[in-house]
Amino acid sequence: MASMLDMFQRTVLRAEMEDEATMPRPGGGAQRGFAAKRKVLIILALAVPLLVANYGMYGWSSLAVRKELTSTAQSVEAQAALALKAAAITTGEVADARYSQRGCFLGSVQLLQLKALSSPYVRSLNVVRNGKVTCSSVGGAVDVPAELFAPGLALRTGSIRLLQSHWFGLEAPGIAYVHMRNAQDGVISIMHERYFRDMVDLPSKDRYRSVVLRLGDQYVYGDGGMTDTPPVFINQFVSVRDSNGVQVFVEASHKLRMMYLTDSVVTWNLIAVAIGLLMALAVNFYYVRGRSFERMMRTAIANHDIVPFYQPVYHAEGALLEGVEILARWHNPGEGYIAPDVFIPYAERMGLIDSLTLSLIKQVQHDLENIIHLPVGRTVALNVPPTMFDKPEMIGALERFSGFLQQNGLRLVLEVTERQFVEQAETERISTFFEWLHRQGILISLDDFGTGYSSMGYLNRFNFDYLKIDGVFVNGIGSSTTAEGVLDTIIQMAQKLGMKTIAEKVETKEQVLYLVGRQVDCIQGYYYAKPVPVTELNQYIPIAAPIHGDATDAESPVPVPAGNAGSAA
Numbered sequence: 001m002a003s004m005l006d007m008f009q010r011t012v013l014r015a016e017m018e019d020e021a022t023m024p025r026p027g028g029g030a031q032r033g034f035a036a037k038r039k040v041l042i043i044l045a046l047a048v049p050l051l052v053a054n055y056g057m058y059g060w061s062s063l064a065v066r067k068e069l070t071s072t073a074q075s076v077e078a079q080a081a082l083a084l085k086a087a088a089i090t091t092g093e094v095a096d097a098r099y100s101q102r103g104c105f106l107g108s109v110q111l112l113q114l115k116a117l118s119s120p121y122v123r124s125l126n127v128v129r130n131g132k133v134t135c136s137s138v139g140g141a142v143d144v145p146a147e148l149f150a151p152g153l154a155l156r157t158g159s160i161r162l163l164q165s166h167w168f169g170l171e172a173p174g175i176a177y178v179h180m181r182n183a184q185d186g187v188i189s190i191m192h193e194r195y196f197r198d199m200v201d202l203p204s205k206d207r208y209r210s211v212v213l214r215l216g217d218q219y220v221y222g223d224g225g226m227t228d229t230p231p232v233f234i235n236q237f238v239s240v241r242d243s244n245g246v247q248v249f250v251e252a253s254h255k256l257r258m259m260y261l262t263d264s265v266v267t268w269n270l271i272a273v274a275i276g277l278l279m280a281l282a283v284n285f286y287y288v289r290g291r292s293f294e295r296m297m298r299t300a301i302a303n304h305d306i307v308p309f310y311q312p313v314y315h316a317e318g319a320l321l322e323g324v325e326i327l328a329r330w331h332n333p334g335e336g337y338i339a340p341d342v343f344i345p346y347a348e349r350m351g352l353i354d355s356l357t358l359s360l361i362k363q364v365q366h367d368l369e370n371i372i373h374l375p376v377g378r379t380v381a382l383n384v385p386p387t388m389f390d391k392p393e394m395i396g397a398l399e400r401f402s403g404f405l406q407q408n409g410l411r412l413v414l415e416v417t418e419r420q421f422v423e424q425a426e427t428e429r430i431s432t433f434f435e436w437l438h439r440q441g442i443l444i445s446l447d448d449f450g451t452g453y454s455s456m457g458y459l460n461r462f463n464f465d466y467l468k469i470d471g472v473f474v475n476g477i478g479s480s481t482t483a484e485g486v487l488d489t490i491i492q493m494a495q496k497l498g499m500k501t502i503a504e505k506v507e508t509k510e511q512v513l514y515l516v517g518r519q520v521d522c523i524q525g526y527y528y529a530k531p532v533p534v535t536e537l538n539q540y541i542p543i544a545a546p547i548h549g550d551a552t553d554a555e556s557p558v559p560v561p562a563g564n565a566g567s568a569a
């Protein structure tokens with residue numbers, strides 16, 4: 001605590017010795033931060049589209065590969081389905097033909113041969129009677145149990161089985177297809193395995209690592225293999241299947257995705273660079289504009305073009321002047337009127353708020369010395385920036401300003417917003433600071449109370465002199481019972497805590513009467529007076545008796561009709 005006060009005293013001493021010119025250059029740190037932020041944003045503007053493009057290209061190439069694999073698989077599946085359909089038709093026709101249902105004669109064997117020859121995919125046709133192959137287009141009359149003839153083949157219409165060799169010694173493997181007339185009688189056709197192998201033996205080896213055809217429970221590979229073992233894929237693959245149990249797998253080669261990537265990498269990256277450049281230009285433009293606004297503001301502060309306006313605050317009961325609030329006004333020749341809601345947050349961001357506050361203090365001092373003399377005992381309220389607590393030089397300036405006001409019988413009120421208290425976590429430091437301010441005769445007002453951060457906790461912890469009730473609650477008088485309820489609660493709470501209440505943005509007689517009825521201490525708002533330049537302030541300083549109850553009493557010097565209440569707001 002002692003060291004805190006020491007620090008303030010040292011600060012004050014130092015500040016007194018310092019000329020205004022030797023004050024820290026406003027906004028130096030903020031400027032550096034500003035430039036660094038611009039750099040980071042430009043880098044991001046350039047890098048993000050490139051990252052997105054390349055990431056997107058990777059995803060897109062995966063989709064393109066998938067599309068190609070699917071289309072290839074569908075085409076193989078269509079060919080296999082066509083071959084099977086042709087074989088099924090031939091097999092079915094033979095099974096239903098009368099010659100295949102009689103004994104195995106030379107004539108019927110010749111008819112079987114003729115039928116096999118005329119079917120593009122069928123190599124042999126074999127008649128099954130009572131579960132045995134009895135007549136074959138290749139072997140003639142035989143008597144071979146079906147399970148020996150085609151091991152593993154189920155005697156059921158539509159069954160398919162890959163056979164490594166043919167019963168009748170025809171070297172090449174084949175594919176058996178069954179059509180049964182009934183449980184025991186039917187026809188087994190043997191198809192050329194070669195056709196199916198050719199279907200999967202695609203020429204584009206650099207695009208596909210493997211193409212596999214599943215028939216029933218077995219697999220035909222492009223390299224000639226036929227096996228019961230399912231394939232293992234290491235790259236991206238797709239599979240398509242049909243209702244006949246034909247399934248085709250197509251696996252991409254290592255190169256396939258790369259082929260797509262190489263095809264599109266230049267286009268995608270060129271687009272990304274173009275977008276990145278546009279975004280970087282936009283960022284730059286934004287900052288250049290920001291800089292010019294910043295320059296404009298610096299000049300305005302240095303030339304005292306941002307000027308103090310004064311809004312009177314009156315006692316609720318008697319309409320006597322409690323004091324004035326200083327509100328900054330900026331009329332720029334080029335841009336016109338710039339609202340404080342725009343330039344104050346900007347000044348805070350750019351580190352210009354301290355120099356603005358100092359400029360306003362200087363102008364107010366000049367006004368009070370040369371243009372208007374406020375009645376003794378009144379207050380002068382100044383909005384102070386959140387950073388004030390950390391700046392010894394600002395504290396020094398405020399102390400000097402307070403000293404000046406006290407010499408003129410006035411008191412300085414510092415208006416701080418709730419936000420500042422939520423953001424300034426070090427409560428002990430702040431309450432020590434408040435004690436110090438009070439010892440200097442400086443009062444503290446909590447501004448915009450009720451706008452979102454309200455907490456009873458800090459009202460108790462910090463010793464505020466005034467609580468300013470935000471205009472939204474005043475606005476609700478007569479129209480919102482909820483707002484009225486909150487308003488009543490805030491007033492009662494402030495009264496219990498011994499704070500003076502000021503209702504802000506009071507615009508109507510109804511609001512004044514309501515607030516007077518709730519024993520609000522002070523009223524500020526257009527109903528009485530708008531913020532005015534110092535040259536117009538005199539007419540708002542009451543010289544005589546209070547009003548009671550009717551705020552429009554013509555006898556009273558206040559209220560002043562809002563329409564006559566001066567120039568800017």
Ligand SMILES: Nc1nc2c(ncn2[C@@H]2O[C@@H]3COP(=O)(O)O[C@H]4[C@@H](O)[C@H](n5cnc6c(=O)[nH]c(N)nc65)O[C@@H]4COP(=O)(O)O[C@H]3[C@H]2O)c(=O)[nH]1
Pocket residue numbers: 311326327328339340341344360383384385415447448471504505506507524525526527530531569
């Ligand atoms: N609708 C309506 N509005 C009324 C009425 N009576 C007063 N006002 C406006 O309400 C605002 C009250 O100031 P604030 O809450 O401190 O809110 C201020 C304050 O937070 C900030 N500000 C203004 N001047 C300064 C300054 O010099 N320094 C700092 N740090 N902040 C300032 O900008 C905010 C906005 O200032 P302004 O635009 O001047 O807006 C002022 C004032 O013009 C009324 O009856 N009806």
